[in-house]
Amino acid sequence: MASKFMKISFISVLLPWLTIQDLIGFMDAKSIPCRTSCGDIPITYPFGIDDGCGSPYYRHLFVCSNSGQLELRTPSGRYPIRNISYSDPHILVTDPFMWNCRDGADFRPTRPFSLDTSTHFTLSTQNDYLFFNCSESNVIMEPKPMFCERFPEQCDSTCDVSSYLCRHLPECASALRGSSCCSYYPKATESLRLMLKHCASYTSVYWRNLGITPPFNQIPEYGIRVDFEIPVTTRCLRCQDTAKSGGICGFDTETQNFLCLCEKGNVTTFCKDRSNSHTRSGVVAGTATAVSVAGALGIGAGIWFLRKARAKAPVTQGVQSNENRLF
Template sequence: MEQTLFPSPHALLILTIFFFLSPSIADQACQKSCGDIPLRYPFSSGTGCGDPRFHPYITCNDHQQLTFTTHTGCYPISYIDYANQVLYITDPTMSTCNCNQPSKGFGLDWDAPFTFHGDTIFALLDCSSTSPVYSPNGMFNDRNNSSRVALCDNRGLPICGFLYGCKPIVSLNIPISGCCVYTPVNFGPSFEMDLEKLKCGSYSGFYSFNGRESDADSWKYGIAIKYKFAIDNVYPSWCSSCEQSGGVCGYSGPLDSFICNCPPGFNTTTNCFFGDSFNGASKFLPNQKSWIWLVVGLIFKDLKF
């Protein structure tokens, strides 16, 4: 009698189902990091992960670089302080003590859930003598021309002195009178730092003197941005439970309903220990190896020798 080493139709069906399921089982769809930066709620690696309000602004590109995007450009994120809800970004066109270069400015989208952190200081550089920043009446701070704000902080003059003492700026022989220090007190969520409109050549931003106020080369250059979870700014308990169980908070469906994305690729509506699966059935989440051995065992059991 001739031996057959082919699986029965039953085993083939099991194998086919396994291969259809394997893409969702093999990998967790939502990443827990982007490059060297850990990802936690409300940020994410892509669509369906984190909080949908933040996804258009915070993204992880193909090179594993976490990026902050506004209408003025895309900016690398260097660090996220989750405890204090602050993210730190860098602007490649920003001037520092090591490099003076032209820039178009920086701004936040008016409808984005971000504001400038109080530690951020902006200095406008190489401003024209006819710049509106020197107007005693300041300039209008909204499109309706409803109110004026002063744009320069006179207490920031020492900062200008330290910045204009940097070699790249000294070599250009730019007068210090062309420097204006902004502070976030004048920045609303829709503030636009349009350097062309302000008639300034560049700007510098930093969020810490790093303990050496008179040494501009030691300052921490970049922009500190605050974010809020919601109006009450309370970290969602359901997301905390998901993350503690090894999952990543996400959303799905037309209403962007909460899901907990769990390894090895399942979604639940609670957490990764026990939970209602996305289709509504409460169950344990299977381990990838268990699935593989189960399928292999069923196939060999069905083989006819």
């Protein structure tokens, strides 16, 4: 550790524009493994916190804060993740802007939650959306069964005032104190925005599976369930096989091609394949390498160039625009 900081001190004299974080970053870049958890939430394939870990389909979408809070990055913001299930692939997200029981009839300004449709995330059909104090002159508020019988062609456009959840609000049945409630499933972000123009607030309720025999196998809880796909390939399965490899599935951060991340380097097949001569180190974790002064100068120049380029580039946070995105 002492030798590391001696090198940092020496390099910082040569490269005064670098911060301590930059220096420690490139000293440790080749010795930090893919993190397997954030707080108490396990992180495994297809996800990754560190760039190059997991599947490129989910690159830059997860953030682990300094306090150990895992967050999902979407076009509408960053949202705390409560849980990840890999057996029934979904994540549970909380939105601090949505209505909750503590708000009661005090409706705070909110914003519509949205997902980037270019990712492999989808909103679960197990979500229900409740809207509060909507304008009856702008929103069709009717008991859905009766409305659908009278106007079957407009059935999807009604906000159901007789929904089970409005009559049995989870955790706080009497919290609204006379305010109106109706249930509506938005088909797209734009329809959600339109609803929020004419409603005081909204919240999302998902149905958590208890893993028992029906009919009482689900209970409603506040939050947003987001389903995801697990892209499975033969190369990834061989890479993860503890008997043959024991590696971690990842990808080249430049080409996004598959890499098996191993202790002694990153390969394109699996860790114990002796015939594989294509070894890539330094893309992610797996190889501890000393940093020479010449290498530091090259890295320092690269960081300086990237900073100049980033100062001129628009900030996208790794996701696409919020405009015209399906809900």
